[in-house]
Amino acid sequence: MTGNIICESSEMGRILERIAAAVLRRNQGRQKLALVGILTRGVCLAQRLQRIIREQSGLELPLGSLDITLYRDDLAQATHHPVLRKTEIPFSLDGATVVLIDDVLYTGRTVRAAMDGLIDFGRPQSIQLAVLVDRGCRELPIAADYIGVEVPASTRDRVMVRVAECDGFDSVTVMPRSASPVSSSGGE
Amino acid sequence: MSETIPSLLLKNGRLIDAAQALDGKFDIFLVDGKVSKIGIGLEVAADRTLDLEGLWVLPGAIDLHVHLREPGYEYKETILSGAQAAVAGGFTSIACMANTMPINDNAAVTRFILEQARAAPAKVLPIAAITRAMQGEVLVEMGDLVAAGAVAFSDDGKTVPDSKLLRHALEYASLFGKPLLCHCQDNALFADGVIHEGMIAAQHGLAGIPALAEEIDIARTIMLAEYLKVPVHICHLSTRGGIALVRQGKARGVRVTAEATPHHLFLSEEAVVDLACGETLDEDLKPAMLCYNTNSKMSPPLRTAADVAALRQALADGTIDAIATDHAPHEATEKAVEYDLAPFGVVGLETALALALRLVREGVLTPLQLVARMSQTPAAILGLNDRGSLATGMAADLTIVDPECEWVVDPEKFYSKARNTPFTGWRLQGRVVRTIVDGRVVFSL
Amino acid sequence: MGFRRKDLLGTRDLSADEIRTLLESAESFKEIAERPLKKVPALRGKTVVNLFFEPSTRTRTSFEIAAKRLSADAVNISASTSSVVKGESLLDTVDNLQAMAPDIIVVRHKSVGAAHLIAGHIGASVVNAGDGANEHPTQALLDLLTISAHKKLGPGLRVAIIGDIAHSRVARSNIWALTTLGITVRVCAPPTMLPRGLENIKGVEVCRRPEEALDGVDVVMMLRIQLERQDRLLFPSLRDYAAIFGLNRRRLALARPDAIVMHPGPMNRGVEITSDVADSEQAVILSQVSNGVALRMAVLFLLGGQGHE
Numbered sequence: 001m002t003g004n005i006i007c008e009s010s011e012m013g014r015i016l017e018r019i020a021a022a023v024l025r026r027n028q029g030r031q032k033l034a035l036v037g038i039l040t041r042g043v044c045l046a047q048r049l050q051r052i053i054r055e056q057s058g059l060e061l062p063l064g065s066l067d068i069t070l071y072r073d074d075l076a077q078a079t080h081h082p083v084l085r086k087t088e089i090p091f092s093l094d095g096a097t098v099v100l101i102d103d104v105l106y107t108g109r110t111v112r113a114a115m116d117g118l119i120d121f122g123r124p125q126s127i128q129l130a131v132l133v134d135r136g137c138r139e140l141p142i143a144a145d146y147i148g149v150e151v152p153a154s155t156r157d158r159v160m161v162r163v164a165e166c167d168g169f170d171s172v173t174v175m176p177r178s179a180s181p182v183s184s185s186g187g188e
Numbered sequence: 189m190s191e192t193i194p195s196l197l198l199k200n201g202r203l204i205d206a207a208q209a210l211d212g213k214f215d216i217f218l219v220d221g222k223v224s225k226i227g228i229g230l231e232v233a234a235d236r237t238l239d240l241e242g243l244w245v246l247p248g249a250i251d252l253h254v255h256l257r258e259p260g261y262e263y264k265e266t267i268l269s270g271a272q273a274a275v276a277g278g279f280t281s282i283a284c285m286a287n288t289m290p291i292n293d294n295a296a297v298t299r300f301i302l303e304q305a306r307a308a309p310a311k312v313l314p315i316a317a318i319t320r321a322m323q324g325e326v327l328v329e330m331g332d333l334v335a336a337g338a339v340a341f342s343d344d345g346k347t348v349p350d351s352k353l354l355r356h357a358l359e360y361a362s363l364f365g366k367p368l369l370c371h372c373q374d375n376a377l378f379a380d381g382v383i384h385e386g387m388i389a390a391q392h393g394l395a396g397i398p399a400l401a402e403e404i405d406i407a408r409t410i411m412l413a414e415y416l417k418v419p420v421h422i423c424h425l426s427t428r429g430g431i432a433l434v435r436q437g438k439a440r441g442v443r444v445t446a447e448a449t450p451h452h453l454f455l456s457e458e459a460v461v462d463l464a465c466g467e468t469l470d471e472d473l474k475p476a477m478l479c480y481n482t483n484s485k486m487s488p489p490l491r492t493a494a495d496v497a498a499l500r501q502a503l504a505d506g507t508i509d510a511i512a513t514d515h516a517p518h519e520a521t522e523k524a525v526e527y528d529l530a531p532f533g534v535v536g537l538e539t540a541l542a543l544a545l546r547l548v549r550e551g552v553l554t555p556l557q558l559v560a561r562m563s564q565t566p567a568a569i570l571g572l573n574d575r576g577s578l579a580t581g582m583a584a585d586l587t588i589v590d591p592e593c594e595w596v597v598d599p600e601k602f603y604s605k606a607r608n609t610p611f612t613g614w615r616l617q618g619r620v621v622r623t624i625v626d627g628r629v630v631f632s633l
Numbered sequence: 634m635g636f637r638r639k640d641l642l643g644t645r646d647l648s649a650d651e652i653r654t655l656l657e658s659a660e661s662f663k664e665i666a667e668r669p670l671k672k673v674p675a676l677r678g679k680t681v682v683n684l685f686f687e688p689s690t691r692t693r694t695s696f697e698i699a700a701k702r703l704s705a706d707a708v709n710i711s712a713s714t715s716s717v718v719k720g721e722s723l724l725d726t727v728d729n730l731q732a733m734a735p736d737i738i739v740v741r742h743k744s745v746g747a748a749h750l751i752a753g754h755i756g757a758s759v760v761n762a763g764d765g766a767n768e769h770p771t772q773a774l775l776d777l778l779t780i781s782a783h784k785k786l787g788p789g790l791r792v793a794i795i796g797d798i799a800h801s802r803v804a805r806s807n808i809w810a811l812t813t814l815g816i817t818v819r820v821c822a823p824p825t826m827l828p829r830g831l832e833n834i835k836g837v838e839v840c841r842r843p844e845e846a847l848d849g850v851d852v853v854m855m856l857r858i859q860l861e862r863q864d865r866l867l868f869p870s871l872r873d874y875a876a877i878f879g880l881n882r883r884r885l886a887l888a889r890p891d892a893i894v895m896h897p898g899p900m901n902r903g904v905e906i907t908s909d910v911a912d913s914e915q916a917v918i919l920s921q922v923s924n925g926v927a928l929r930m931a932v933l934f935l936l937g938g939q940g941h942e
Contacts, residue, residue: 480746
């Protein structure tokens with residue numbers, strides 16, 4: 001595979017452990033703490049964080065998954081044909097502290113859509129954002145609370161996150177956009 | 189018609205004349221609107237000579253069944269535009285149905301039609317209604333109408349439901365030697381049907397018109413003609429059952445004749461959901477809407493593929509005597525509506541001969557049979573003794589065809605005012621290049 | 634996978650893949666009905682016109698709720714208030730609508746092919762909400778969605794459709810959709826309301842008697858019998874019809890014990906279905922209604938939430 005490899009499996013595990021520890025540290029004593037992953041890879045990462053937190057602290061955090069398709073601001077322009085997946089938030093968000101989890105933070109538009117989606121389910125006390133990669137180039141005033149790795153990349157680059165649950169292996173790579181065919185694999 | 193007609197010598201064409209059983213290269217000399225001489229290598233002094241090498245020369249085609257819409261519906265078609273379409277399609281005589289407004293049920297209307305037809309390039313033969321206002325209740329004044337020029341009687345578009353009245357109509361018309369052209373349809377079985385009652389109707393929820401609706405009435409009509417020993421003509425046969433009834437009637441000696449339309453000879457009920465019906469259409473002309481295109485809606489409806497095959501067989505074996513177009517012009521917006529609300533009918537004058545030539549190409553008809561079905565027999569059915577053949581002394585009504593010429597049906601180029609043909613985009617081979625009526629060239633491609 | 638059509642005119646030409654995509658999307662939309670805030674912004678700024686030339690409360694309301702839950706602007710135009718009564722042609726009416734730039738037109742009309750005529754005439758997406766006796770695709774799809782909650786959709790499943798098949802767009806759309814998925818469909822109607830030739834469709838079995846149709850089936854769909862058919866001599870009386878074709882406990886016992894009973898509504902209790910059957914555990918008639926909204930959300934979303942070139 002072409003591209004610059006930023007991290008692989010073992011390192012990704014360490015990054016997630018660090019994020020889990022930070023989440024626990026910052027939210028010590030909170031009564032209603034919950035994890036919500038953004039489909040698809042954000043959900044895989046959220047599941048891993050849930051497991052690591054259980055191992056680190058014995059806490060069993062409720063976990064939800066969020067499909068942001070219906071909240072996207074580019075539906076009308078999208079040349080692809082959206083496929084809707086299932087949102088599952090099997091707990092009340094009212095008064096909860098929600099850690100929203102995604103693989104890559106880029107323009108901020110996905111996170112904007114996800115916050116709109118979450119708020120339709122209830123009124124969380126607060127929303128925090130955890131991302132595996134922050135690649136910069138924000139278009140909205142959004143920042144992450146927990147960042148696994150910062151990868152300064154230009155808009156001409158493509159940052160791809162692969163997770164074992166979806167892709168068979170873990171990796172974060174950066175490659176020039178022209179070098180990679182645009183495919184559905186790898187979050188960005 | 190006082191001016192003299194220049195004499196015309198047609199050289200080297202292939203003359204095909206069923207009445208004389210001629211098919212070969214002959215020269216034809218036309219003088220004073222009549223056929224003067226036929227021969228090989230004619231040496232005569234003609235005002236004008238045309239070399240028709242490679243072309244077919246046929247006795248002018250005669251259409252037993254057209255709707256010219258004048259008087260009353262001139263926006264759909266006029267006698268002039270219909271006649272122009274006729275000669276462009278190779279028809280030199282056309283018999284026009286009575287369902288105008290007012291209906292041609294009295295001599296004044298017949299005379300009006302003939303008066304309008306004086307400016308028309310084709311010979312227009314008015315068919316009068318059988319019953320007043322086509323209401324199926326009271327007979328028209330047949331004697332008066334015949335005197336005015338009516339060539340036949342028909343309530344086309346409707347049947348005459350009252351059998352006693354139909355009996356009297358057949359009897360009374362026989363006094364004048366004029367045929368009844370019967371549109372056979374049992375109204376109760378026809379009901380609010382829009383297409384053939386078959387697979388397509390079943391699958392698409394369109395109200396069906398059973399074959400039976402036609403056949404029951406054909407049986408009744410033939411039985412009356414048999415009992416009365418009078419001739420009768422059945423319009424637009426469309427079903428196997430109807431063909432069988434005519435065939436059996438003929439075998440029993442009933443004086444029954446029948447016609448079929450080009451659309452029933454080429455299209456089946458499939459055309460309702462795919463107007464192309466298996467044909468490779470010209471890409472530029474292909475209609476935007478092939479499914480539920482209202483140009484597949486006519487009465488009688490397009491039947492099954494088996495019916496199409498049977499019609500072709502019956503046309504070949506003579507059970508069907510004539511090809512008639514049932515040319516039914518409608519204005520574009522009238523057809524651009526919901527399928528069930530659209531009027532029945534399609535135009536046919538400008539495509540019929542080319543489609544008939546395709547039947548020859550496909551081996552369904554011989555060239556002589558084509559001439560018989562489109563000229564000789566229609567003339568005989570209407571009792572027109574001066575046409576239907578190019579024997580010496582007959583009217584100089586001729587259709588000249590280039591059998592090889594390839595063309596695409598483009599309704600925008602029609603002489604007819606109407607565009608409602610199901611054959612848009614069809615690639616046809618064989619085209620009328622000249623039409624001559626009474627010795628004058630009335631159409632040239 | 635995916636749904637890339639401009640219009641949804643029928644189930645007849647939908648592939649199994651397209652049907653599954655629609656059902657999966659609808660499955661996701663079911664969840665929205667359970668939220669406290671039953672609205673998502675997916676079609677914000679889009680206009681959905683419900684153009685109904687036939688009276689319908691149920692279907693029109695269902696489409697309206699679906700459009701509103703997707704944040705679209707929904708406008709209802711019914712024949713009685715439109716210019717149709719003034720003799721305007723269908724295409725003129727549509728041209729006038731077009732000037733208001735709708736994104737999706739949901740149309741119901743008594744004429745077969747009316748939705749096709751409109752779809753061929755304008756750029757907006759068209760959803761057929763019933764054209765004569767031809768198709769009512771969203772009803773069939775919501776029926777499939779309802780069945781899928783109880784049964785696996787696919788070969789081996791047997792569905793009986795009983796009632797006025799000839800005049801039923803619901804029956805036709807279901808026949809196409811079910812047979813495309815390999816499901817066996819038994820149809821049963823009085824001979825006067827059974828179109829000739831249905832038996833030629835692959836996967837369709839024609840039964841003379843309801844007892845024969847019900848034997849061992851997994852799903853029973855009863856169709857509404859319309860009283861006006863009686864005036865047209867298609868059956869002697871409702872009483873006679875109910876006695877021979879009505880679904881009652883005794884007849885339902887012929888189906889599989891876990892069979893579900895469906896009805897597109899509105900029901901004639903005591904005619905095509907007895908009250909005890911309609912209100913039984915086996916009846917899923919109310920799920921059909923709630924699934925209708927989710928399914929229609931999916932259809933509007935898939936048609937309206939994509940960029941057309």
